[in-house]
Amino acid sequence: MLVMKQTKEHLPTLPARINTAVVGAGYAGLSAALALHDDGIDIVVLEGSTRVGGRVCSERRRDGVVVDHGGQWVGPTQKHLLALADRFGCPTFPTYNTGEHIELWPDGTRRPYTGAGPDGGPGMTEYLAAADRIDELARTIDLDDPTATPHLELWDSETVHSYFDRTVANEDARRRLALAVEGVWSIEPRDLSLFHLLFYVASAGGFDQLMETEGCAQERRFRDGAQSTALAVAGHLGDRVHLDTAVRHIEQTPDGVRIETTRGTVLADSVVMALPPSATRGVTFDPPLPVSRTRWVERSPMGDVAKVHAVFDTPFWRADGLSGQATIYGDRHVGVVFDNSPEDAGTGVLVCFVYGDRQRSWSALSDSDRQAAIIDTLVELFGDRAASPIDYTEKIWPQAPWVRGGYAASPTPGTWFAHGRNGWRAPTDRIHWAGSETASVWNGYIDGAISSGMRAAEDIRKQLSH
Ligand SMILES: Cc1cc2nc3c(=O)[nH]c(=O)nc-3n(C[C@H](O)[C@H](O)[C@H](O)COP(=O)(O)OP(=O)(O)OC[C@H]3O[C@@H](n4cnc5c(N)ncnc54)[C@H](O)[C@@H]3O)c2cc1C
Numbered sequence: 001m002l003v004m005k006q007t008k009e010h011l012p013t014l015p016a017r018i019n020t021a022v023v024g025a026g027y028a029g030l031s032a033a034l035a036l037h038d039d040g041i042d043i044v045v046l047e048g049s050t051r052v053g054g055r056v057c058s059e060r061r062r063d064g065v066v067v068d069h070g071g072q073w074v075g076p077t078q079k080h081l082l083a084l085a086d087r088f089g090c091p092t093f094p095t096y097n098t099g100e101h102i103e104l105w106p107d108g109t110r111r112p113y114t115g116a117g118p119d120g121g122p123g124m125t126e127y128l129a130a131a132d133r134i135d136e137l138a139r140t141i142d143l144d145d146p147t148a149t150p151h152l153e154l155w156d157s158e159t160v161h162s163y164f165d166r167t168v169a170n171e172d173a174r175r176r177l178a179l180a181v182e183g184v185w186s187i188e189p190r191d192l193s194l195f196h197l198l199f200y201v202a203s204a205g206g207f208d209q210l211m212e213t214e215g216c217a218q219e220r221r222f223r224d225g226a227q228s229t230a231l232a233v234a235g236h237l238g239d240r241v242h243l244d245t246a247v248r249h250i251e252q253t254p255d256g257v258r259i260e261t262t263r264g265t266v267l268a269d270s271v272v273m274a275l276p277p278s279a280t281r282g283v284t285f286d287p288p289l290p291v292s293r294t295r296w297v298e299r300s301p302m303g304d305v306a307k308v309h310a311v312f313d314t315p316f317w318r319a320d321g322l323s324g325q326a327t328i329y330g331d332r333h334v335g336v337v338f339d340n341s342p343e344d345a346g347t348g349v350l351v352c353f354v355y356g357d358r359q360r361s362w363s364a365l366s367d368s369d370r371q372a373a374i375i376d377t378l379v380e381l382f383g384d385r386a387a388s389p390i391d392y393t394e395k396i397w398p399q400a401p402w403v404r405g406g407y408a409a410s411p412t413p414g415t416w417f418a419h420g421r422n423g424w425r426a427p428t429d430r431i432h433w434a435g436s437e438t439a440s441v442w443n444g445y446i447d448g449a450i451s452s453g454m455r456a457a458e459d460i461r462k463q464l465s466h
Pocket residue numbers: 023024025026027028029046047048049051052053054055056069070071072073074245246247248274275276279280282283305306307397402403405406407408434435436437444445446447449
């Protein structure tokens with residue numbers, strides 16, 4: 001992993017008293033800390049793991065190849081991430097998007113296509129009509145106060161599975177829609193609230209924004225890995241960032257907020273909790289959190305995703321006119337493949353996404369069977385040269401101890417309706433809630449994490465000025 005130069009033996013001393021303590025050094029926590037620090041406010045960042053970046057985790061492998069195990073892409077409307085990367089001099093480059101993409105169907109049929117999406121093919125017309133309907137409904141979502149959306153109760157009572165079952169007659173179109181949902185939310189349509197799907201689509205600016213590459217969320221990658229900006233921000237904050245310092249208990253007292261960590265106690269005027277809901281469950285609170293916040297946290301499970309990288313001497317598929325992008329329907333474990341080669345194409349890298357039900361069955365296999373399952377699919381897609389990678393690495397996010405899943409949390413059906421108003425991100429006295437799950441725009445993405453941290457910092461600034 002890319003790590004800061006902080007070792008267990010040389011961790012900075014925790015301050016006894018501080019204006020604001022930020023819990024979590026993912027992009028949300030680092031952005032909150034940076035915004036407050038820029039304003040001259042005293043901050044400390046308390047991070048449980050031994051690195052910064054959270055769900056963004058880059059690793060330099062053999063021959064200097066950087067792989068992104070977690071978040072990796074940035075799109076043109078993700079202004080907060082682009083601005084932060086620009087401020088800290090972290091360059092991006094376009095995702096390789098040239099040549100034929102492949103669709104692999106359950107019966108083994110390969111359907112190559114170029115451009116944003118297949119022009120025709122099984123169920124494509126009905127799929128596009130369903131995507132248009134989703135966009136139309138999503139336009140009615142109130143992003144600042146989602147619970148003020150007119151059909152909240154109705155839409156939050158229905159799963160995406162039953163909605164597609166009811167409104168999309170064509171089986172192939174339903175298959176395409178299910179894979180789209182698995183790819184974007186890393187959960188199955190039966191587990192996803194229709195309201196949350198619509199909120200997420202609205203938050204990204206449209207269904208295509210989530211799905212596509214050029215002009216959309218998958219447009220660019222970071223030359224030194226997506227974690228490079230997080231490392232640069234942490235370097236700028238210096239000894240204010242404390243790694244290996246897990247927060248266990250938070251007590252609101254008349255003097256301030258007492259934060260108990262594995263390395264001592266800090267007293268702060270305010271706290272920013274920049275954790276996914278799954279990690280918030282690992283902290284106890286006195287007084288207890290309001291019921292709506294507790295229920296929101298309990299009813300917002302993380303998705304099930306694993307990312308697998310296979311490295312080759314060259315991106316050999318490019319010479320065959322292939323983009324390296326593939327969409328796989330049916331019961332193979334891999335859902336989607338992308339070309340993740342470095343900008344100079346000095347080596348070839350394919351990244352495979354394994355999510356939802358496929359992730360659960362794949363992660364239960366032995367190490368060698370997991371690898372064999374991935375390589376078999378790559379050979380089916382790109383030929384025999386895919387059989388012999390020079391490097392192979394996988395990251396199974398539900399097993400990542402500090403976040404326990406990814407890409408993000410999806411509130412289960414009924415949660416927005418019952419607990420959204422007070423549970424989503426309303427501050428709890430001096431505790432301010434950040435994290436990509438609390439963002440109005442690009443919720444669930446790095447960009448949303450950054451804007452959520454900036455919002456929490458702004459709330460604290462306002463409190464201070466009062
Ligand atoms: C496989 C995968 C692919 C993704 N792809 C993309 C992508 O291409 N583009 C994109 O924009 N987004 C992507 N995402 C989503 C994106 O990475 C996240 O939305 C974003 O990074 C979340 O940032 P955060 O700061 O809100 O939370 P996190 O990154 O989860 O940070 C939370 C931090 O809190 C720490 N922590 C937890 N418990 C404690 C505790 N008790 N005390 C102290 N610290 C604690 C954790 O260690 C962690 O560092 C992806 C995510 C995954 C997993």
